[in-house]
Amino acid sequence: MESTSFDALLAASRESARLGQHGAGAAQAEEALRLRSSGEAFSLLALHRLRLGNLKGCLAAGRVAAPLLQRDGLWAELATLEGVQAVACLQAEWLPQGLMHARSAAAAAEKAGGGLAQAWADCRLAQVSHQLGEMARASELFERAEAVSVTLGAPDLQFSILHNRAWFVVDALLSQLPQTVEQMTLALQRLERAQKLAESLGNVHSQGICLLNRSRLLMGLDNAAQSQELARRAAALGHEHALTQLFVGAQAVCVEWMLRQGQVAEALDTLQDLSTALPEADLIGHIELQHLRVKAHRQRGEFEQALNAFEALHALSLRQTKARASLQTWAVLHQDEVEAERTRARRAEADADRMRGLARQWELEAHIDPLTGLGNRRAMQASLPGLLSAVGASRQPPMAVILDLDHFKKINDRHGHDVGDQVLRTIGQMLRTCIRPGDLAARLGGEEFLLLLPDVKADQAFALCERLRNLIAAHDWSVLADGLQVTISLGLAAVEAGEAPWNAADQALYRAKAAGRNRTELG
Numbered sequence: 001m002e003s004t005s006f007d008a009l010l011a012a013s014r015e016s017a018r019l020g021q022h023g024a025g026a027a028q029a030e031e032a033l034r035l036r037s038s039g040e041a042f043s044l045l046a047l048h049r050l051r052l053g054n055l056k057g058c059l060a061a062g063r064v065a066a067p068l069l070q071r072d073g074l075w076a077e078l079a080t081l082e083g084v085q086a087v088a089c090l091q092a093e094w095l096p097q098g099l100m101h102a103r104s105a106a107a108a109a110e111k112a113g114g115g116l117a118q119a120w121a122d123c124r125l126a127q128v129s130h131q132l133g134e135m136a137r138a139s140e141l142f143e144r145a146e147a148v149s150v151t152l153g154a155p156d157l158q159f160s161i162l163h164n165r166a167w168f169v170v171d172a173l174l175s176q177l178p179q180t181v182e183q184m185t186l187a188l189q190r191l192e193r194a195q196k197l198a199e200s201l202g203n204v205h206s207q208g209i210c211l212l213n214r215s216r217l218l219m220g221l222d223n224a225a226q227s228q229e230l231a232r233r234a235a236a237l238g239h240e241h242a243l244t245q246l247f248v249g250a251q252a253v254c255v256e257w258m259l260r261q262g263q264v265a266e267a268l269d270t271l272q273d274l275s276t277a278l279p280e281a282d283l284i285g286h287i288e289l290q291h292l293r294v295k296a297h298r299q300r301g302e303f304e305q306a307l308n309a310f311e312a313l314h315a316l317s318l319r320q321t322k323a324r325a326s327l328q329t330w331a332v333l334h335q336d337e338v339e340a341e342r343t344r345a346r347r348a349e350a351d352a353d354r355m356r357g358l359a360r361q362w363e364l365e366a367h368i369d370p371l372t373g374l375g376n377r378r379a380m381q382a383s384l385p386g387l388l389s390a391v392g393a394s395r396q397p398p399m400a401v402i403l404d405l406d407h408f409k410k411i412n413d414r415h416g417h418d419v420g421d422q423v424l425r426t427i428g429q430m431l432r433t434c435i436r437p438g439d440l441a442a443r444l445g446g447e448e449f450l451l452l453l454p455d456v457k458a459d460q461a462f463a464l465c466e467r468l469r470n471l472i473a474a475h476d477w478s479v480l481a482d483g484l485q486v487t488i489s490l491g492l493a494a495v496e497a498g499e500a501p502w503n504a505a506d507q508a509l510y511r512a513k514a515a516g517r518n519r520t521e522l523g
């Protein structure tokens with residue numbers, strides 16, 4: 001039950017990742033982790049948190065996930081996770097760690113084997129290389145990864161490569177670095193291709209960021225009308241799927257357009273609404289809005305307000321620098337926290353293992369007769385549907401044999417209860433050795449045993465009964481007690497569908513007892 005809901009939550013979180021619905025995906029991964037500690041669930045959580053802009057949370061989940069995936073030899077999953085962490089480090093401008101994670105991704109991908117994991121790792125390494133200013137290396141890696149993604153038909157990887165290559169141009173544009181028309185046009189083409197892939201994948205997050213970045217590039221190329229159209233579509237997607245960063249980014253493009261149109265009052269009103277909507281922690285978003293506010297006041301000649309806005313912008317930038325610096329030291333400072341999380345994860349897993357072990361043992365005990373080690377009545381009832389469904393092929397119902405010790409009360413009375421127990425145990429062993437691998441033997445209770453024999457004709461089953469009866473009668477029981485003799489009576493009949501599947505065998509046994517015992521009767 002628990003494992004079913006865990007598996008379902010994990011699958012749902014994976015599906016949310018595929019569809020770019022990261023708010024829901026993070027909640028599903030967290031819910032799954034409440035049931036069981038799992039490298040895959042932590043890894044999904046890291047991905048969702050990255051997409052939601054929670055970089056610290058992403059890295060925290062990643063640090064717990066990595067050793068679990070490594071322990072289980074899930075190299076492809078580990079490569080993906082390392083790639084996600086590399087991207088988180090890049091977003092925090094923590095390049096050395098980004099490089100480390102990208103290299104770990106490549107190492108894990110090599111262990112995983114197969115071109116796809118390696119191509120993803122190349123893509124991550126390319127992103128880091130670009131950020132480090134190694135443009136030629138970045139292009140080479142991107143091209144190698146792209147060739148693999150096309151050959152293997154991996155549209156999500158293709159999307160990532162196209163989008164990342166275009167993003168470098170958009171990023172430079174946002175940082176007010178001049179870009180050539182050729183660079184912007186090429187980036188736009190890549191994003192158009194990426195957009196088609198995102199649509200075919202049905203991933204709303206990917207579609208949204210494509211629309212947004214296309215609208216930013218179009219603004220850079222002074223194609224305002226089309227830029228507005230795309231920004232509005234991106235904002236609608238962001239609003240519909242609670243992707244706040246997307247929504248605010250797209251609205252910021254609209255504000256930019258209002259400013260170009262001279263609609264300054266409207267632009268300032270919209271900026272106010274956006275600041276309220278954006279979570280305080282989203283510094284990048286607030287900085288973008290504040291940039292626009294400075295621009296708006298300057299445009300209207302409100303230099304004092306522009307100066308105030310600029311000071312606020314400066315304060316935000318300072319906070320961002322501090323946040324980035326603190327994120328860089330965070331991993332070191334919070335080593336204890338991470339360790340505690342790991343210990344908790346290990347303990348939860350050990351607890352879950354123990355509970356699973358106990359459950360298995362209880363399940364087993366509930367079906368086993370402790371005296372003989374044979375199955376009990378419950379075990380027989382549980383295996384009956386399987387036996388009967390196999391009947392279809394052979395068209396022959398299993399034979400049931402009920403076997404009962406003769407005058408067992410006298411044995412107990414004369415030789416003691418312990419000897420009686422020994423007799424029952426010995427009979428259990430004899431039954432076990434006499435039946436074929438597909439046959440079932442159980443102790444129904446007291447001195448009564450049941451055999452279920454699939455794929456056997458009545459005369460063969462009768463012969464087995466007689467062999468057993470003679471074996472038991474001829475056995476040297478005196479090793480257990482002086483003068484001890486044991487015989488059995490057997491009733492044999494085909495298993496019947498319905499409430500009392502071995503009723504006919506029971507009736508036959510009754511006749512065997514009535515006819516003088518130590519004999520087999522066929523029902």
Ligand SMILES: Nc1nc2c(ncn2[C@@H]2O[C@H](COP(=O)(O)OP(=O)(O)OP(=O)(O)O)[C@@H](O)[C@H]2O)c(=O)[nH]1
Pocket residue numbers: 371404405406407408409410412416417418419420421424445446447513517
């Ligand atoms: N030693 C021992 N005796 C048991 C166990 N379970 C049931 N018995 C005894 O088995 C005896 C069964 O007696 P009855 O039902 O009269 O049957 P019987 O003496 O074998 O007579 P028939 O079946 O008519 O031949 C009772 O005395 C029970 O106490 C057990 O686990 N160990």
